[in-house]
Amino acid sequence: MRAVTLGPAGTYSHRAANAVAGEVDFRESVTGIVETVATGGADRGVIPIENSIEGSVTESLDALADYEVSVVTEIVTPIRHALLAQSEEFETVASHSQALAQCREFLEAEYPDASLESVASTARGVELAREDSAVAGIGHPENAGSELRILAEDIQDRNSNATRFLVVAPTDARSEAGGKSSFIVYPSKNYPGLLLELLEAFADEDINLSRVESRPSGERLGDYLFHIDCEAGMYEQRTERALSRVESIAEDGWVRWLGSYDTQHVLY
Template identity: 70%
Template sequence: MTTITLGPSGTYSHRAASAIADDGDIEFAESMTAIVEAVANGEADHGVVPVENSIEGSVTESLDAFAEYDVAVVKEIITPIRHALLAQREDFELVCSHAQALAQCRGWLDEHYPGVDVEAVASTARGVQRAREDPSVAAIGHPDNASNGTELDVLAEDIQDQSSNATRFLAVAPASERSEAGGKSSFIVYPNADYPGLLLKLLEPFADRDINLTRVESRPSGERLGDYVFHIDIAAGLYEERTQDALGDIAELAENGWVRRLGSYDSVTVLD
């Protein structure tokens, strides 16, 4: 079975994907949208995408892809993030990494390398590739990337601004694999409406049934200015009667729009 994730080899996404697939069955894409699209179109059996970081918040490209393509969420993967500064020499001129990694290390870079130029690239591993090819470039990535047959040195470790830095990944599969079993559930609501108290009405069905909301995020629908899609995660399974009753109320509120049940799933934590 093929699993697709953000590449090239050595990204944090690759580490997360390795928790559910053998390395020989992992393929790489350059964007979260491409990963979700490949799974929806049957070009890959599973995909692994980042959705939330404890420092920088949601990965909006992944959320937007879930709204665009019909897939199932089948597992949550939590992995601690350990960033290191990697380079061939100490007098580098540019730091390259994924935009999220650069943001997660912004304070450390400002303190230790004030004024250094930074450049966002498609992934942390892509930044490592740049540093391998150009001695004037440093990268931010996992420290193991310096020992994978490269000439890079680890100039500093654990440079993330918060020691508790962790990223939440979701494994997605074709919609036919959607399950109602699991301790967590995700779904998307497009009310196609706008009136005072709408968000409160969307949240009350869960509060009334003692269902904990673990994440609520609004994203532009793309239909018109001020029109939103809501991404909601709960600490309950779709198989539970209370969840079914709450979603019944939500469906009535979104009668002019739609509700997409991404599925229920369990969580695994991957440690270095």
């Protein structure tokens, strides 16, 4: 099976993708990953969706709304960040914006004068550190190789730092089996109590919601769609009933069931 994920080799996304595919190719953006899967260019895509420190990855949320794909697996992995450089003398720390944010307290305390540069991935920041002695990267300790020194390990602000990845697939791979389900709801209207009605559709069926997030629809200012994750599979009648109610509420817009899936924990 061939998967695409954030590159270059050595990203945390790459490590997650290795758990589900024997062949892994790379893209420079989450949108590029989802588009590749939606257009038949790969069997699977692995995208970061949520971090325990910095929250949701908005590009992933928007890509899932923009392209027709399914979600078939959830991968949760702990994140261990290390500061990697050719020497202790550097001027810039380059990494993915999420990694920089996850290590904010460490960087402010230990390297307050260093400039921060956001790049496409943690592995891209490590590549820059290999190319330029004035740059340090943030990434997994194993990414240091023989060219870089590990100046500090476990520099993330919380020891509980973990990232949740979604494995996306073509729509015909969508399954009703699994302990969790994901939906995107675009009501195309707004009135007092609208969100409450959507949430009550699940609460009345005794379905726990593990995440609810709003994102601008892009249609007009103040217009939103909702990403909803629940702890129930579509094979359950209660989930079918909840979805039917949500579809009735959002009859002027649309509802997309991304799939039902289980969680896979990957340790590094």
